[in-house]
Amino acid sequence: MKVLVVKTSSLGDVIHTLPALSDATKAIPGISFDWVVEDSFQDIPALHPNVQRVVPVSVRRWRKNFWKYRAEIKASIRDIQADEYDAVIDAQGLIKSAFFTRYAKGKRYGLSKTSCREPLAALAYQYKVDVAKGQHAIDRVRQLFAKSLGYDVPSNFFSYGLNKASISDSSGLEAPYLVFLHGTTWESKHWPNEYWQTLISLATAKGFNIYLPWGNEFEKTRADELSRLSEKAYVLKRSSVKQLAEILMNASGVVGVDSGLAHLTAACETPSVTIYGSTSADLTGTMGEKNACLQTNFACSPCLKKVCCYNQQTTVTPACYQTLPADLVWQNLVELMV
The missing domain is CATH 3.40.50.2000 (Glycogen Phosphorylase B;)
Known part of the structure; x- marks a missing residue:
């Protein structure tokens, strides 16, 4: 199974997503991930052994002058569309992450409009997932992945999964x-x-x-x-x-x-x-x-x-x-x- 993760920023939010990848790896043998992330944080997804490809984007720079960087934006979209995925999961729930999710090839999952920070983002998803607010951010992402990929969040397992050997x-x-x-x-x-x-x-x-x-x-x-x-x-x-x-x-x-x-x-x-x-x-x-x-x-x-x-x-x-x-x-x- 091949999954595209969209979580661009910030550093803490990117790290919050790692335990969800470890959960999915434990539940689904052979699963692998590609990850769309802000270029300044691209080293983090690469530390997880089940991340095969990192697709860097530069939203923080692009939004200063969209027209100046439109060629770069188109190139990043082509990179996102280079592969087809069994599932595409927007783990951020923002309009900027939904933008990239919408272009990906695969079944698109994300938080429902009552669960995400920016309700308009939910329009980009084919499958909208309800995850209760008022929980720790890590717990919410773990539940999003579990409901999207069809397994239960493990109650006695927690790991960021960093490849320390690297x-x-x-x-x-x-x-x-x-x-x-x-x-x-x-x-x-x-x-x-x-x-x-x-x-x-x-x-x-x-x-x-x-x-x-x-x-x-x-x-x-x-x-x-x-x-x-x-x-x-x-x-x-x-x-x-x-x-x-x-x-x-x-x-x-x-x-x-x-x-x-x-x-x-x-x-x-x-x-x-x-x-x-x-x-x-x-x-x-x-x-x-x-x-x-x-x-x-x-x-x-x-x-x-x-x-x-x-x-x-x-x-x-x-x-x-x-x-x-x-x-x-x-x-x-x-x-x-x-």
Whole structure:
């Protein structure tokens, strides 16, 4: 059986889809997948052993000037139509993913208009699947695949299915090391710098080297500032998603805020703590055997706002993080690394 998966972005959402592929692989012998994904995330599907072909698209770039890139868009559509499939599953439920799904050759499956985020997307599917909202994103995708392909979601099995043999330890980093994922998109998701400073002190005192990745100049500046606290704290070179997967998989432990790289860490099965303040771990939190999600305990958390609006006296900003100080985070990570 050959299935085309359409899940273009973002990094965390792409990773959320991997357990569904593992479920299907377990239930249907010989199944294989092709995957349509944003080019910046194409390394992730390739890490699953049952993904045969990755079809990269560049929606984030194309939407800035559709006419300028129309030749590229047509070429990507031709790539999608290069094979015929037993099933085409839109695992995203957005108009942009439905656009690609509509062009694919095969029976088209996707969330019903009451189940997906953008109801118009359901018009692209021949088979519309009802999946209850209010569940974790990973659970919803697993149910979508199970209902589309005709099996039951396994109750005692959960695996991202990463092919660890394909990820070498060639980073050259000095073990034992921890990775601190300090970067994220919203201002309100940022754990206070003073807490990162304390965490670095706690970790280096126990003999760990600390590595700090970054994805833009703002994050690079913060990483540089944090690295100056200790001769055992280092700023990583700018790395690809595949390189970061290698680094995360071989780390002793990871601490991160709500970000795609935190989800990648969970998929790598590395001991890790993910910190949630303005966002909630209930529906999109990191999930894994060696992963712990720490949610702030504060009156207005999770507020789901990009900027903290708390205007009362507080010891840190954003205010909710005062309920998740560095020593508590460190304690949870140590317990996972045992």
